[in-house]
Amino acid sequence: MTFRPLDRAGIAARIARDIPEGWFVNLGIGIPTGVSDHVPNDREVIFHSENGVIGAGPAPAPDKINPFLVNAGTQHITLRTGGSFVHHADSFAIARGGHLDLCVLGAFEVAENGDIANWARSLDEPVKQVGGAMDLAIGAKRLWVAMEHITKGHGGSRIRRVCSYPLTAKGVVRRVYTDLAVLEITPRGFGVLDMIPGMTREELQERSEAELHWT
Template identity: 65%
Template sequence: MSTSTRAAMAARAAADIPEGWVVNLGIGIPTLIADHVPLEREVIFQSENGVLGMGPAPAKGQEDPWLINAGKQMITLRPGGSFCHHADSFAMIRGGHIDLCVLGGFEVAENGDLANWATSENDTAPAVGGAMDLGAGAKRIWVTMEHTTRDGRPKLVERCAYPLTTPGVVSRVYTNLAVLDVVPGLGFVVRDIVDGMGLEELQARSGARLHARA
């Protein structure tokens, strides 16, 4: 059985983004998505620290210390890209002007609840941060994450055990094992599974019931 790498997960999500969308990328796997959208496609990446028109990560030796995303990672700027005040950036987010936000996740529940900011296992996370605004303000939320924790616990669950970032907002999940839609009233519907894995095995690694795509 093969599993998707972080880059492959990002590439798959990038391929599914429609032309012309304005997209915010969360910290972690989502930031890799910008590396997989060619210049000939018009996808406008927004960063909450005030960047509109992010490009892929810079080549080694070509880094600009003044160009960073919200996770303090080095970025590039696509042709036509621009900067704005932090308050204006959050006006875009809170005003419902972001077509899609892709976030990382600790858990996603079958009703679309998202937990991605704290596990309550320690006190290292001081606050929920901008993910709360993005979860409430973006038109759509996708999540990219590993299918299970390092010790094998499922991240797709019936109900989140960790503190919620935003309830009922996730519409699609990309993991290293599958791509799933979150369908209201039904739950997780499998779109794709990695080569060599069947639905039964995927179900065994999940904490909520999975449904085959019609």
């Protein structure tokens, strides 16, 4: 193997590179919460957290932690200049009402038609509840997914023809960022936009249950 997969911070940084100036973005728990750490200070991206934060900033330095300022995953965050707090009901009205330019969610699996499965089916898996994911998946204008390409332990692919986990939402995913590649959902299925250095098409296909397409 001549390639080195991205770590979780690397996936988050890769997503941050692609978010345009001025977008209003929600970050789900897990890998997505790290995206705000990698957006340059001179680029204005407004991050929303469904617990009621608008204008969330990157993680604070250890000596700058505000114990009462957290995101939806209970991680400590900062507040960017102009940021604000809103009522929980208002925050979910934003999530459901088509006001978000983008939502980035973690997932267990994504299917080639854009279906997403991101909550657990057994007690030994980390996410036991769907939380606000269903609202965000159908309420945001775009949905990107951040996840590792292969499952831990079993080595199965998360890039699927059909999801084997319970669905969070159908046909909503636009793009998938993994530790190996960036994939776009197209009428033909998964289209490959980018791969990590050193990886071949054959190696990426071997690690993907669904058929991949290159343009």
